[in-house]
Amino acid sequence: MGRFLFRRAAAAAAVLLGTTVVTFVLARVVPADPALAYLGPKARPEQIAQIHHQLGLDRSLPVQYAHYLGGLVRGDWGISIGTKQPVASELFGRLPATLELLAAAMTIALVLGIALGVIAAVRQQRLVDHVIRMLAIGGVSMPAFWLGLLLQVTVFGQLGLFALTGRNDPDLEFTDPIRDITGFHLLDALLTGNAAGFTDTLTHLVLPALTLAAYPIGVIARMTRASMIEVLAADHIRAARAYGLRERMTVGRIALRGALPPVVTVAGLTLAYSLTGAFFVEVVFNWPGLGQFASTALLNADYPAIMGVTVLGAAAYILVNLAVDIVQARLDPRVRLA
């Protein structure tokens, strides 16, 4: 297990280094001049040259890359053109909000997706199965920004349930402020016994989390169904039945356990996918996370911010894939010992 971990981690680090190269090249081959983004279109040539010097753009590309990489490692990710703040602190300050949204969505998706998949597999080719398959393919076909708007119109607009936008009611700041411990408002409110804060956070979290969960629910349900059907037909399930084990044990423990490895893989893939999906949900629900910052940066050609978002996104993606490999090895002894 130790060697396996080391090998995978080393490979992940190499790939991460590769992504910084891609990011750097992308930022250098674009036609626009970053100096113009700082100075505006009326900049004088000597001003541009000065900015170029400040940014190190007058040096050779390898030197620039080394400089960029050094900055990344030291935590110096540049200054955002839009907010004039350090990119690293902008990103990491908003990370908890996005992570809380992602965690809520993935929890919903895993519970619902696996449950739906198992039901569909056990009731294969019956009405429930057909309904679940329709729901699943619908879930993976929905634009998150559209589903979010629909939920806003119906659940909030018509039924008056939950909240339209934001992470907390602005008034909460004055009545029951949430003390920052982990950055996860739900957890912080719980830890500090802040009941009003907890309810308010939950109210704001439900719709965006459901929106973000739609795609992973569909993917996880489809994979769980396919994997369960395969495992349920396997010899060892027939053997479990031949030895009189109860169905709850046979289906709920043995078969589900055997069906999990591919489900974990797609759950990891959809988590990585949802990192980007969260951008759209955050825009629709005005959620103060990374996605909001990133979409503004993208529209305004805020290069330092875009590069930061890109590297962070790739790092998260690589980390998730590494985590999937490790969980996979824990789940399947044949992988671990191979």
Add this chain to the structure above:
Amino acid sequence: MTLLTVEDLTIEFPRPGGRSGGTTRPVRGVTLTVEPGQTLGVVGETGCGKTLTGLAVLGLLPPAARARGSIRLDGRELLGAPPSQLRAVRGAEIAMVFQNPATAFDPVRPLRTQFERVIRRHRGGSREQAGARAAKLLAEVELHDTDRVLGSYPHQLSGGMLQRAMIALALSCEPRLIIADESTSALDVTVAQQVRRLLLRLQHAHGFGVLFVTHNLGEARDLCDRVAVLYAGEVVETGPVEEVFTAPAHPYTKALLAAVPTVDDDGAPLASLPGEVPADVLAVTGCVFANRCPQAEDLCRSTPPAAHTLPGGRSALCHFADPEVAA
């Protein structure tokens, strides 16, 4: 008292792709008995219905299948019994040894967990007690490094070791009937021979009856007391194994035996059976073997034969089964 009685068992499936009405009957009117402490061999080619018969005894037919007839264990009817009652019988009173031990164990759990599940399901008790019993059973099947075996995952053990472990698992709740479905077919010749000896020794010690499903006639001869030959879903001949093999009464049994190479062979070419099993046996008006039978006459093609009882506890499903043949 007879341990297992299968009487007039017919298994029916809706015909795949057929909208309504169409059915196939891969097992028709099968009657078998297993006496306590004895071994009945069920022999025949692939697709003759021998595996389905074994599964029917356990109540493990695929959901689409419908079974008619009677399956009695110690006189208790199992066919149509409620699922919970069948689950209590499976593993405890009837245990199965599968063809491929490499896939019959849960691939993601060590063997210990799998023994614990079965033992605790039927006998209760703590994990430690179940573990101790598992160790004792493994020693009995001559797997002496019990801790290592119990801690292993299936892919870490050889086929022979796994099949011994499977037999130990089958014995774990002291069943009175063991169904062995091609239990040695996936093993090397020498390992298969060891497993057969082990089964005989254990049967001697524990006195369980065995329903031994195989396509290997030599194996049936080694292990079985009686034999039932299946062809296209019907029992064409039954009787004590020695008598049936030395003086077969049914032309199909004769053909099967003629196709087996023996050590004391005089060098005569092995006979192979011409033709094929009819694609739709329900459409056959006479004897289902008639199209391949060297002795078939008009009668065989028009009228299905009834089982002829022969002397010496034998019977054959043939118009021309000669009562004198056993003599």
Add this chain to the structure above:
Amino acid sequence: MTLLAATTGPADAVRTADTPAPTRLRRIVTALLRDRLALLGVVLVGALLVLAVFGPWLAPFPDQGRGVADVAHRNLAPGTGGHLLGTDPLGRDVLSRIIIGARPALLTPLLTVALAVAVGVPLGLLAGYRGGRLDEVVMRIADMFLAFPPLLLAMVIAAMLGPSLMHAGIALAIAWWPWYTRLARGLAAGLRDRPFVDGARALGLSDPVILARHLLPNAAAPIVVQASIDIGTVILASGSLAFLGLAAQAPTPDWGLMVSDGRSYVLSQWWLSALPGTAIFLAVLAFNVLGDALRDILDPRAVTR
């Protein structure tokens, strides 16, 4: 030529013996029509294609559809004044804009996937077939791109190129090609040592000929399946880029852009966002259903991704 035909036989024999071309096509079509869900996909895709081709003639208000304002008829609810799906704050007919928007909504993803396949598949086949250094170099480059969430990569490239529909398509193709390289590489590596390829090599055929005539036909099914599923994904991705403002710009009728523009009115005039969003949903659904059905038919052992 006879010699060639006789000796390259195995490759073709594998293909024709298993699945002679006309029978195979017929088999796919009958299978698609038998599955009711797949039939729905076929019908939806057909309807979308009709809209994409004949949209400008089908739209009830073609000029408004293209972006001409009509202030006399602003903010009409669906069904009023002959506007089946209502009008927007500039008085433009929503139905016409959705119909006219079908062409870019379909064409961009189709061209994007075609470009990604055209770049990715030959590279992957070559890497898998040749192996060695070339394989190493191509796959390491592909890995660098695969390390990004594809939609994020596309968004970043589109933003850096400057927002336009063309740039969005290029950005999406850059994000998607390595997936085809990886798929094709795996397929080619699996086929490389098969006897019919050895035979072709022994005949002295050139690499491009072997790739095109012997590897590609045998690797086609999984690639077609992947592409058909990806069209749905890329429709969704390009809609997402448009929603963020990274693709088509106003006043072009673009579904994603319409959803975004309608957001300000979501509680009072839901149809402005919801209906073009529904168009995206149905288009993605149609291709996903079709892709699934094709996979079940062509590649039944493949696992859902």
